[in-house]
Amino acid sequence: MSAADPERRHVSVEKRPAFESPAVLATPVTPPVSMPRPAATAFGALLVCGRVAAGIAGLVALGLAWDDIVRTELEIELEGRDSQAASDLVLTVVIVAGGVVLAVELLLALFIWRGSNRARVTVMSFSTISIVVAWIDSVTGSTEITLRTTFVTLALDILVLLALSSRNARAYARRPRQRSILHRRWAGDPALRRRHRPRTSHAE
Amino acid sequence: MGEVGAEASRTDATAAGQAPRRLSFTTMLDGFFFVFAGIASVWLAWLVLTQSFEFGWFGIAFFVAFWLVLAYLVLPRLHRILAAIYVPEYFIGRARTSDGLLGDPVNLAFDGSEASVHAAMRAAGWTRADDITLASGWRIVTSTVTRRSYDEAPVSPLFLFHRQQGFAYQQEVEGNPARRHHVRFWRTPDWWLLPGGRRVEWLAAGTFDRSVGFSLFTLQVTHKIDADIDVERDHIVATVLGANPVAGVEVLHDFSTGYHSRNGGGDTIRTDGDLPVVDVGEVPVVAIEAAP
Incomplete structure (x- = not known):
């Protein structure tokens, strides 16, 4: 049946190396057009929300202990109403800035949930930076990582990175979108025509 | 290859x-x-x-x-x-786990349309396994805790030709979720031939879960399979042939004689290496669909 079969493809019989190329780890995954949200993506988005919650807790703790921190850590004696007001102003600025960062993070969590690849890569990049910084800190001995210090945020960073870098999360974030395909078809995108040719020739 | x-x-x-x-x-x-x-x-x-x-x-x-x-x-x-x-990406007679480890050995092949395979398996007293979803996962937990039978329990995903199994069938033993017969099916690519040149439409991997234990390679809780995979293979073939008089079988002898190894959970497997090719192409689809 095989020799006469016109459908049969000719397969190269070249020698191949005895090991697989590590580049397969970086090869693009090819997701189906309609794909339910994988657990990894949902979990990743949830963990980013967890990071936001940890951030809120951190800001609240900072606000409550601000006067102590100013006195002991920064070694500034507050004298008079002016310096007290200045200290409060600094605290407000810090909390507002922190709040903005956390709001952006929450927004990124939402985009990840909806399958945005840019949000996924952005969050993974910041997690990577934060993990590397924490690692340098712990190796140089400036901070010890315990439950009472940075363990929770570090653990969340690593879990976020694990979840979002998984193959399922990657496939979901890179799945072809119907809307963008239609839009580009309308615009006559040549890359899109290339992309669609195999589908028409391939009856599957 | x-x-x-x-x-x-x-x-x-x-x-x-x-x-x-x-x-x-x-x-x-x-x-x-x-x-x-x-x-x-x-x-x-x-x-x-x-x-x-x-x-x-x-x-x-x-x-x-x-x-x-x-x-x-x-x-x-x-x-x-x-x-x-x-681990090579081409066909070596083994499915792969989602972690890329070598999984259950491919020890069965089927010829026939998807509907015929479903009809033949259902007639032979097999239950199709649910897909893994949040709901079926929750049902596994509750049925394990309450020790109630869940005979459509999903099977773990194994991969062949870069694809998860198309579907899986199983038979629970004594209402115990830890012990079950199960077989996974993959459709072969249209132009794909077995080593040796035979064309089959489906490849299948049948093993018997004998208990729940720890995987050797990942330390996860998983099913342990019976080492003698030929018993399970012959059980599947016998039930399908017994219930479907029009089904036939052709055995490719010594297809994988040398494969005495471990599956993805680290369980030993032994086999004589024969690959039965079950032809269910003639099994009447409609008549079986009507049966319960």
């Missing part, structure tokens, strides 16, 4: 409506994050382990957390990275 694997993934790519892409910066970035997350998770496991010594009795909870991180995050990711490098 090596090109077959690559060809298969290319077919998948075109089926998904995407042209195969070269390695771009973003895909390299994805690869980097994948490996970096694996390394970072090793560090996380180490940190959790050291924490477990700090808190006295409460440390036991950390030790459990350490096992969870190791078994369900670190080892699967490390296996995935290493297996991508040293």
Whole structure:
């Protein structure tokens, strides 16, 4: 049946190396057009929300202990109403800035949930930076990582990175979108025509 | 053969409506994050382990957390990275687990349309396994806790031709979720031939779950399979032939005689290497559909 079969493809019989190329780890995954949200993506988005919650807790703790921190850590004696007001102003600025960062993070969590690849890569990049910084800190001995210090945020960073870098999360974030395909078809995108040719020739 | 694997993934790519892409910066970035997350998770496991010594009795909870991180995050990711490098992608008679490890051996083949396979299996007293979803996962937990039978329990995903099994059938033994017969089915690519040149439409891997235990490679809780996989293979063939008089079988002798190894959970497997090709093409689809 095989020799006469016109459908049969000719397969190269070249020698191949005895090991697989590590580049397969970086090869693009090819997701189906309609794909339910994988657990990894949902979990990743949830963990980013967890990071936001940890951030809120951190800001609240900072606000409550601000006067102590100013006195002991920064070694500034507050004298008079002016310096007290200045200290409060600094605290407000810090909390507002922190709040903005956390709001952006929450927004990124939402985009990840909806399958945005840019949000996924952005969050993974910041997690990577934060993990590397924490690692340098712990190796140089400036901070010890315990439950009472940075363990929770570090653990969340690593879990976020694990979840979002998984193959399922990657496939979901890179799945072809119907809307963008239609839009580009309308615009006559040549890359899109290339992309669609195999589908028409391939009856599957 | 090596090109077959690559060809298969290319077919998948075109089926998904995407042209195969070269390695771009973003895909390299994805690869980097994948490996970096694996390394970072090793560090996380180490940190959790050291924490477990700090808190006295409460440390036991950390030790459990350490096992969870190791078994369900670190080892699967490390296996995935290493297996991508040293496990060949072409057909070697074995399915692969989602971590890339060698899984159950392919010990059965079927000829016939998908409807015929379903009809033949259902007539032979097999139950189709549910897909893994949140609902079926929850049902596994409740049926395990209440010790109630769940005879459509899903089977873990195994991969052949870069694809998860198309469907799976099973028979629960004595209403015990830990013990069951099960067989997974993969449709072969249209142009694909078995080593030796025979064309089959379905490949299947049948094994018998004898108990629940720890996987040797990932330390996860998993089903342990019976080492004598030929018994299960012959059971499947016998039930299908017994219930479907029009079905026939042709045995490819010594197809995988040399495969005495371990499955993805580290269980030993033994086989005489015969591959029965069951022809269910003539099984009447409609008549069986009407039956309960």
